[in-house]
Amino acid sequence: MVPGSEGPARAGGLVADVVFVIEGTANLGPYFEGLRKHYLLPAIEYFNGGPPAETDFGGDYGGTQYSLVVFNTVDCAPESYVQCHAPTSSAYEFVTWLDGIKFMGGGGESCSLIAEGLSTALQLFDDFKKMREQIGQTHRVCLLICNSPPYLLPAVESTTYSGCTTESLVQKIGERGIHFSIVSPRKLPALRLLFEKAAPPAMLEPLQPPTDVSQDPRHMVLVRGLVLPVGGSSASGPLQPKQSVPLPPAAPSGATLSAAPQQPQLGPPLLHPPPAQSWSAQLPPRAPLPVAQPKREREGPVFRKKWERDYFFVEVKSMPTCLICKKIMSVLKEYNLKRHYKSKHSQSFDQYTEETRDAILSELKKSLKCQ
Incomplete structure (x- = not known):
């Protein structure tokens, strides 16, 4: 939490516009349940004034409005990069x-x-502003939940903010008085830079280190405009100075070991006690280390010969390339090749027999070699 940026304390009369921008890829999936429990649900309870219930409705114009934006990566083509939910007061x-x-x-x-994702969120806040003309200014919060840094590419799907980069979008968010927060299962410097660039213009003083509100030392939780429960690392308080362990009092100089009670000796004394057996002799022999495999074997996926006839793909310089449109797939998975063929070329080539497909495949290979 940045001091002085938490906004008004949650009260019954707080009217807020809240947009969650979430990375909808498998990179975030394994961590989302923990983030949802420790950060997202407490944030929703903060704006709702308590745990969500089925009967909670604030009206279309007078209460807090929530909206959800889910964005993906470039491998989701030809589907849309962003899925957006219309605002709700529940x-x-x-x-x-x-x-x-x-x-x-x-x-x-x-x-x-x-x-x-951020360009779509800004369009939502523009729509919120038109909806709220009768009640005036509201408390606006944009919460980014992701596990990947941004591409160095501008937004293309947004009609209003097309061509804007990620940094320019977070600057617009700060300039418009929208409180920008980030929740990530990893401490990524690129995301921290976005948080700093989204600081409101009124905060001219140097940014203070944000208070640690994460429940896991590996998480990065940077928030403005809301209050989350403080993590365990902050609640423990300052570290206490190390205390010296008192040593036992030294024995008097005249004292001897004979003063201690002696155990009765059983049997004759051993002239040569057996040597102590080392722990290394008791351990089983180590298993041989696995032989390093080539990178391609470790990664698993390899190009299959049958994909040439099924999907008209060949491997060019270790990259799957479509013989029909020359598209190169960045990820070698049969699902990606099949989806590309079904969406782009299946209507034109599924009608041919196997002999005809083999002839077409041979001609396409010849044309690729000529290039």
């Missing part, structure tokens, strides 16, 4: 939207389309 319905997100794809990508 916190309970909003939670059901969160539970219905299907985290798929993105496993072969190191970045995500954050610019597409």
Whole structure:
């Protein structure tokens, strides 16, 4: 939490516009349940004034409005990069939207389309502003939940903010007085930079280190405009100075070991006691280390010969390439090749017999070699 940026304390009269922007890829899926429990549900309770219930409705214009934006990576083509839910005043319905997100794809990508998600969120805030003309200014919060840094690509699907980069979008968010927050299962410097660039212009003083509200030391939770429960690392308080362990009092100089009671000796004394057996001799022999495999064997997927006839794909420089449109797929998975063929070329080529398909495949290979 940035000091002085938490906004008004939650009260019954607080009217807020809240947009959650969530990465809908498999990169976030394994961590989402923990983030939902420790951060997202407490944030919803903060704006709702308590746990969500089915009877919670604030009206279309007078109460808090929630909206959800789910963005993906470039491997989701030809589907849309962003899915957006219309605003709702029911916190309970909003939670059901969160539970219905299907985290798929993105496993072969190191970045995500954050610019597409934020551009859609800004369009939602523009719509909120038109809805709220009768009640005036509201408390606006945009919460980004992701596990990937942004692409260095501008937004393309938004009609109003097309061409804007991720950094320019977060600057617009700060300039318009929208409180920007980030929740991530990893501490990513690129996301922290976005949080700093989204600081409101009124905060001219140097940014203070945000208070640690994460429940896991690996998480990165940077919030403005709302209050979350403080994490265990902050609640423990300052560290106490190390205390020296008192040593036992030294024995008097005249004292001897004979003063201690002696155990009766059983049997004759041993002239040569047996040597103590080392722990290393008792341990079983180590198993041989696994032989390092080539990178292609470790990764698993390899190009299959049957994909040439089934989907008209060949492997060019270790990359699957479509013989028909020359498209190169970045991720070697049969699902990606099949989806591309079904959506682009199946209507034209499924009608041919196997002999005709083999002839077409041979001609396409010859034309590729000529190029």
